[in-house]
Amino acid sequence: MRVHFHGAAGEVTGSLHEVVAAGRRVLLDCGMIQGSPEAEARNADPFPFDAAALDALVISHAHIDHIGRVPLLVRRGFRGAIHAQAATADLMRIMLLDAAHIAESEAERANRRRAHGQPEAVPLYTAADVEAAMAQVRPLPYDRRENILPGVDLAFREAGHILGSAAVELWADGRKLVFSGDLGPKGTPILRDPAPIDSADLVLMESTYGNRLHRDRAETIRELGRILDETWQDGGNVLIPAFAVGRSQELLYWFAKHWDEWQMSRWRIFLDSPMAAKVVAVYDRHADLFDEGAQRVWREQPNPFRLPNLRLTESSEDSIAINAVERGAIVIAGSGMANAGRILHHFRHRLDNPSTRVVFVGYQGEGTLGRRLVDGAKWVRIHGRDVRVQAQRHTVGGLSAHTDQRGLMEWYGAINGGAGADHPPLALVHGEDQAREALAGEIGQRYGIKPVLVRPGMRFDV
Structure with a gap:
């Protein structure tokens, strides 16, 4: 061999x-x-x-x-x-x-x-x-x-x-x-x-x-809750570049599990991906692969994939309409390393706003836009335009x-x-x-x- x-x-x-x-x-x-x-x-x-x-x-x-x-x-x-x-x-x-x-x-x-x-x-x-x-x-x-x-x-x-x-x-x-x-x-x-x-x-x-060595997961989840609360108090929006398969579903899981504690009902949550509904359907078909904790959340909490304030934005028009939400939006969009996809449009529209929080929940490969933002870039180039970065950035490593x-x-x-x-x-x-x-x-x-x-x-x- x-x-x-x-x-x-x-x-x-x-x-x-x-x-x-x-x-x-x-x-x-x-x-x-x-x-x-x-x-x-x-x-x-x-x-x-x-x-x-x-x-x-x-x-x-x-x-x-x-x-x-x-x-x-x-x-x-x-x-x-x-x-x-x-x-x-x-x-x-x-x-x-x-x-x-x-x-x-x-x-x-x-x-x-x-x-x-x-x-x-x-x-x-x-x-x-x-x-x-x-x-x-x-x-x-x-x-x-x-x-x-x-x-x-x-x-x-x-x-x-x-x-x-x-x-x-x-x-x-x-x-x-x-x-x-x-x-x-x-x-x-x-x-x-x-x-x-x-x-x-x-x-x-x-x-x-x-x-x-990853941070303790429980502390990571507490940090995520703090970021959401601080953003709400600042009157801003949260942008999360995430792979459409895996991290996006985990985030929705935590939103459901901490629904009351984090006052999640006050937010408008957008899973901004043309493939989101299809991925959710695949998870539904393969629920037999879930662990015991997930089975319990599905029984006792709001269904993570059907939160009452969750919107799956499949069309480009629906995605563009998110730009009109001045505060109180959580936008999960691909790609996970911010090198393509709809997250770039949201970055171009909101990175220059100091009340915006960008939350990185996964590995940012060398040479990607995500890595440049994590490393503290003050300016980035998106779709041929230079964008000033004034948004606050958070790396939540324990969700890897x-x-x-x-x-x-x-x-x-x-x-x-x-x-x-x-x-x-x-x-x-x-x-x-x-x-x-x-x-x-x-x-x-x-x-x-x-x-x-x-x-x-x-x-x-x-």
Whole structure:
């Protein structure tokens, strides 16, 4: 078994790993690269392999940095099955159609502005490409080992990151590969905790927060309540860039759970996303995946997805109308790293207002607008216009959908190695170097192994 590392190897987006085993080629994830315009331009580059030569694609979860180039892969010749956990399969169409819509809109906008003689802008892929890719998707449940190719078996285990997120177990050539996907912290609302893995001959593990310990969740929730109350007293609005799948639903959960304590009925809450209603419907269909705490909230509190003052704004006209709300609005809008989507329109309209609060509830990748705002930028450029930043900014780290250094070490430490080894070889992916180096040092000290910090183009033999 040989693993070739192509993406999310020294960065946190563009997940792309190729496994060659049993005479077959299996791709793990096919994610979009996110960040600066220069980074995102790499999405259109040729793949570092022949798409038509791949036999199968395995998806860990439905975030766009793990699935965002799947339609492009199919358009370039991939004809194999796409294996995903059942809830992930439901979410994929929603996420990819939204990405196609954004790409088509941006190409149209660029063509309206292009000077005479400039080449025409084309989208990375279209809605038709998405539908072609979805025809190849094969949903699988958790915890069932399936033969997906001659000599290759697959199983998905709960990863606790978003609905349907999975750690991947892959068996071939008498070896077992484990790919963490993205791991969530224990105790994440709605979701069950990551499932333990018993053994592996090689582990590919994410390292997003490999150098951090998250704040206590209870203190984080108290901070969120304080931010909301202070904003109300200041007569302002709250803007929250959040992924449409995962963080948005968790925020609504906390609003419902603290409905009386936070006086949530005084707010107007907008889930400003054309995909919001569709995502809520997917959560409803897969309520059997919720943890016990979520089941209790659904029984005893206002339904988080049907709060009486919640509005799902699907049309552009409804989204623009939010600008007329001078105070008392909570706007949750994509994208989570503020590098595209409707949150940019709200930023352009409200960042220059000191009574506006911007609340960051997830990781902001290097080169993104979200990272620049977190780092204290006084001016930012949005849709070709320079915008002064006078809004107050808050980073609420305890709501991360990624586990921290302690969680990563515990998850890896529970895996037994092959051939009598205490722990299997470890390759760290999906992390910037500072995070990966810190995690590698801690793991080396505790478990006596030297993790590999992979780079694009590296390969690992098992």
